[in-house]
Amino acid sequence: MPEKTMPVKNMTGASILWECLEREGVQVVFGYPGGAILPAYDALKGSKIHHILVRHEQGATHMADGFARASGKVGVAVATSGPGATNMVTGIATAMLDSSPIVCITGQVGSKLIGSDAFQETDITGVTLPITKHNYLVTHASEVARTVREAFYVARSGRPGPVLIDITKDAQQTTCEFDWEAAKPQLPGYRPDLSPELKEYEQALELIHNSKRPVILAGHGIIISGAMAEVREFAEKAGIPVALTLLGLGAFPASHPLNLGMMGMHGEAWVNHTIQEADLLLAFGMRFDDRVTGNLKTYAANAKKIHIEIDPAEINKNVKVDVPLVGDLREVLHELLPKVETIDRSEWLDSIDKLKGDAAVRDIQNLPDSGHLYAAHVINDLWRETRDGETVVVTDVGQHQMWEAQYYKHEKARSLITSGGLGTMGFALPAAIGAKVARPEAEVWVVVGDGGFQMTLCELATIVQEKLKVNIAIINNGFLGMVRQWQEFFYERNYAATPLLNPDFAKLGEAYGIRSMTVTERSQVVPAVQAARQHDGPVLINFRVEQEDTVYPMVAAGASLHEMIRRPSKIVETAEDE
Amino acid sequence: MLNTYVVYVENKPGVLTRVASLFRRRAFNIDSLTVGRTEKPEVSRMTITAEADHDQDAASRPLCINWSTYYWWRTLPTSLRSCATWR
Secondary structure, three states: OOOOOOOEEEEEEHHHHHHHHHHHHOOOEOOOOHHHHHHHHHHHOOOOOEEOOOHHEEEEHHHHHHHHHHHHEEEEEEOOOHHHHHHHHHHHHHHHHHOOOOOEEEEEEEEEEHOOOOOOOOOOOHOHHHHHOOEEEEOOHHHHHHHHHHHHHHHHHOOOOOOOEEHHHHHHHEEEOOOOOOOOOOOOOOOOOOOOHHEEEEEEEEHHHHHHOOOEEEHHHHHHOHHHHHHEEEEEEEOOOEEEEEOOOOOOOOOOOEEEOOOOOOOHHHHHHHHHHHOOOEEEEEOOOOHHOOOOOOOOOOOOEEEEEEEEHHOOOOOOOOEEEEEOHHHEEEHHHHHOOOOHHHHHHHHHHHHHHHHHHHHHHHOOOOOOOHHHHHHHHHHHHHHHOOEEEEEEEEOHHHHHHHOOOOOOOOEEEOOOOOOOOEEEEEEHHHHHHOOOEEEEEEEEEHHHHHHHHHHHHHHHHHOEEEEEEEEOOOOOOHHHHHHHHHOOOOOOOOOOOOOOOOHHHHHHHHEEEEEOHHHHHHHHOOOOOOOOOOEEEEEOOOOOOOOOEEEOOOOOOOOOOOOOOOOOOOOEEO | EEEEEEEEEOOOOOOOHHHHHHHOOOOOOEEEEEEEOOOOOOEEEEEEEEEEEOOOOOOOOOOOOOHHHHHOOOOOOOHHHHHHHHH
């Protein structure tokens, strides 16, 4: 707003809510009405905000999350009190662990009824204390404006995160004066804008210049900070190879010669070996999650570590680092870039190339065609068909998620949306809706397993009601795949509660009014993908893939990062080697 | 091994629970906790002593509370802040 806005008298809390959301740049909200939030819904007609009706409040939060991850803006979800609010808990925790900026607005019973176990009353602020970046209970209409402004500021600044605003019914109904200018955020102790000291920069540069075998560990923070160009320039100037976390995929182009690929539990073998042999790790916006480090006692034992991170709580949390640089990644790299020297590291890069050769033998793409349809083939074909345009792939959680990370090469940031930290099944379909709403010009593909799909499939109705073009690829293997894989390796194939009896997904899609098809042969994959892209409405493809397939390589829980279980090749008979 | 924390917080309902909850999340047992007013009426001071988790090597790993949620934490000079938090 360029001019100072004058206060307005006699606005209801509900109208103030929508007015503040509009001023924060919100154009769409995802929600589900109910008694305690009804006054807010009634006030919607006076607002330009478009409301998308979901089918489950969990879907609303995932949609807001997908919206935020696809665009970088704050996503908004709205629900009523009681069960509506508690249905949001999973989505809020998902956003919390992946540092996604969303604001969830829930209705609450009237302030005089709080604590009386009223109808549809829950202490949602208490319930979400540990899983929100911050939350608020608003009991007066006069508090609404400042709370909303503060909530958005908190959600998007520093390390982003979910914020919950619980507004009582009477706060929505009563009127007060609305003064936007006076409603500034007041957070005296919140300092999201820290910067490293000069001597810390010098220490970092000294380590970089003296290292012979450095590796950049690139994480989600690069995308949040918008530092993709800086990271690329840094890697090229200093000649350092880049390994990525799951949420960092796309932050550094997959086709770049310095890109090693994903690291961690299901990362490629050469990446994990490279990290274990490195003498310097530069962690850019990643938090040394246990999926990425394996056993912490043996993680990169010979390497010094530099950690560029905006949240001081992450420093030394899992891994002790030598030089922490607490600040915004983009700004820190701006400081480092002119001072970092170009050093010839061809010896190091050559030794990494030698490691790659070993893996090619074991890659599923190189195995002879056995007539089976593997998920990896589906994903690789999907990649080849969609690589040229602006594609956003949204995955659920499980084996297909790992195959997607391995076989779909992401070149741009925000082209992969996936639940990493919490690993929420059912995330994909609603998050894809949020992504499509955020970026209508992008081609959105959902890659989801038969298990996760059934958790939130009710949102198919949202796709149809909102007339969104979302393509859904169900990787259907009749199993809870990743759990089955763990049972195969560690529980002697005791497939307890993992076989899934599924409905005919194609018929289900047709029942929702979505063009659907089933694919069972390898040769049908590409025509199905092309047909889906050409159809101007949403499409659902049920890929019936090999039932007992395994994600390789795998770092078992508690194992060191270099002790991977590798795919048995034709030459090597054993399944395990170092 | 006990660490002592001095935290300046807003004198409002719910704040004590939030700070205590931060310790609970990381499974740190609070040995003692006291809160009282300061010379500023809107600011309270909490003094918490807590024992680190037994499995962790308390000497080498500083306590990892999510500082980003300390919205009410007064901006102490850096030297004082490090005294207050890491010991």
